[in-house]
Amino acid sequence: MKLTHLAVFAAVTSCALASAFVAHASDTESKVASPIYGVTIPDGYRQWQLIAPAQEAAPLNELRAVLGNAIAVRAYRDGTLPFPDGTVLAKLAWKHVSSPEFEPATIPGAATTVQFMVKDSNKYAATGGWGFGRFVDGKPADEAQHRTCFACHQARVKNRDFVFTRWAP
Numbered sequence: 060m061k062l063t064h065l066a067v068f069a070a071v072t073s074c075a076l077a078s079a080f081v082a083h084a085s086d087t088e089s090k091v092a093s094p095i096y097g098v099t100i101p102d103g104y105r106q107w108q109l110i111a112p113a114q115e116a117a118p119l120n121e122l123r124a125v126l127g128n129a130i131a132v133r134a135y136r137d138g139t140l141p142f143p144d145g146t147v148l149a150k151l152a153w154k155h156v157s158s159p160e161f162e163p164a165t166i167p168g169a170a171t172t173v174q175f176m177v178k179d180s181n182k183y184a185a186t187g188g189w190g191f192g193r194f195v196d197g198k199p200a201d202e203a204q205h206r207t208c209f210a211c212h213q214a215r216v217k218n219r220d221f222v223f224t225r226w227a228p
């Protein structure tokens with residue numbers, strides 16, 4: 060009887076401690092904003108739907124996955140352009156390495172960057188309605204890097220609301 064109580068107590072305590080730690084970690088992470096745009100890492104983005112994977116050749120040698128929140132996914136499915144306010148797109152990137160268990164397979168190695176584009180047509184009117192954020196280990200990259208985002212997206216995909224990624228068939 061006593062032992063059972065102890066076990067329950069231990070389980071409840073460690074669970075509370077674990078969730079307190081997780082909450083704290085994601086709080087600190089999500090509050091550091093990108094320069095220029097003030098974009099933060101959105102909670103729960105790892106649960107978003109996959110839009111498409113991508114692979115980048117040398118020198119970056121990366122695997123990427125572009126994910127979208129619910130508003131983004133609906134806009135993709137309906138073919139809505141421009142994307143509505145509230146759309147958030149995430150791009151996760153890793154170095155690519157070959158699988159230690161099966162060499163021909165290319166798998167994610169170390170994580171490199173996590174990037175976001177947030178649609179708010181009033182707040183970000185000067186940059187096509189998009190705010191940008193690039194994060195390395197949960198911390199935003201510097202201002203110089205954030206000066207490059209819109210220029211490249213604008214030069215290449217202005218006619219697609221500044222978004223490169225198409226829904227993977």
Ligand code: HEC
Pocket residue numbers: 113114115123125148149150174175176191192193200204205207208209211212221222223224225
């Ligand atoms: C030199 C060009 C270039 C620059 C600079 C650039 N991007 Fe991109 N971005 C791309 C390409 C190409 C893709 C398509 C996916 C891929 O191939 O990785 C992309 C995709 C994205 C996506 C997914 C949505 C989409 O458009 O497909 C996000 C989010 C993103 N970039 C954020 C950023 C942020 C934040 C910065 C600045 C810190 C940035 N990008 C700078 C070329 C660029």
